[in-house]
Amino acid sequence: MFSFLETAILRWTDPKNRSLWSQIVCTLLTPVSVAYKWLVKARNWGYDTRFFKRYSPPGSVVISVGNISAGGTGKTPLSILLAKRFADRYRTAVIARGYRSAAEHSKGPLVMSLGEGPKLTPSQGGDEAYLLSKKVPAAYVFVGKNRIQSAILASQHETKILLLEDGLQHRKVERDLDIVLLDSVNPTGDGLFVPLGFLRDCPTTLRRASHLVVNLVEGHSEQLETVEQRVRPFTDAPLIGVRTVLDRVVDFAGGEIELEEYQKVALFSGIAKPERFHSLVKSTGVEVVSEYNYANHTLPSEEKLFRFSKRAKEAGATMLLTTEKDAVKFYETPMLALPIGIVETKMEVVHGEETLNQLIEAIEEKVEHL
Secondary structure (H helix, E strand, O other), X not given: OHXXXXXXXXXXXXXXXXOHHHHHHHHHHHHHHHHHHHHHHHHHHHHHOOOOOOEOXXXXXXXXXXXXXXXXXXXXXXXXXXXXXXXXXXXXXXXXXXOOOHHHHOOOOEEEEEOOOXXXXXHHHOHHHHHHHHHOOOOEEEEOOOHHHHHHHHHHOOOOEEEEEOOOOOOOEOOOEEXXXXXXXOOOOOOOEOOOOOEOOOHHHHHHOOEEEEEOOOOOHHHHHHHHHHHXXXXXXXXXXXXXXXXXXXXXXXXXXXXOOOOEEEEEEOOOXXXXXXXXXXXXXXXXXXXXXXXXXXXXXXXXXXXXXXXXXXXXXXXXXXXXXXXXXXXOOOOOOOOXXXXXXXXXXXXXXXXXXXXXXXXXXXXXXX
């Protein structure tokens, strides 16, 4: 029910939707959005003035990776990139919420990984946490709604680096660095807070950022310059430009699949911004003939997927493609009308490599002086 409502609100609040029903819904949601904005402002004031207490994990350098807008800016890929840099040298822990998983409702934090890969399923600990522990098996990963309890558990395992995945708004845990991801298309939001818009925090929050990471959709330097102009009224933090690139396509057994130019494919995904996945796949030269998008953090029934696969086959598709995040939700390979390819991606630095290296060195120096 919640997934249906979320999808409906996104459709009704889309600026391109000019229907009467959309105007009515937007009018009804305006006071909710304004109230949310002022609650965020009040909460930030409480932490900025130290009215609200914060927990400082002992013996760890704490790095938050977050954003000011809802979904799709690349928090998990950046967390993976950073965890890979540190996990082989220092005991590195990642703290995640486990959104829409059993961990989110657990009384205490759950252990997704103790440096040996995932111990829980995505439904138990969340798809992001599962994917991160799979991509960086040396990392310790703790999942739960209460970040303080997770941080205490990480300290008990003598972790030296603590990554707060999606941590910008979770200010109960003190951090040494706030790395903030920005969407290159709309870096400071449209001024509208959820549920009417995508903002979940004030653009002025960027003043707390130690570094800004701009997810450059196409990797153009002009995009970075435009973003810089938009954010400079709020922060002087250095900018790093990244983009998500296709690494490889594999089947469920891990075997690599070669896509052919002009090959007809169909896509299915449940991510925040499916248009990014669509563009990424099209960049390989294939032709997308059909697409099935569903709510973020969900998975439709196999029956619905089978019906979609039949329609895709009738449209000429020879293969279905999905994301890594969606693929981990399957306990076994689904029996559909077409074979499935899993699109694996990686984050690539296109601007500010030296700045990133300096950041890594600064963190390592902090660890050495603990």
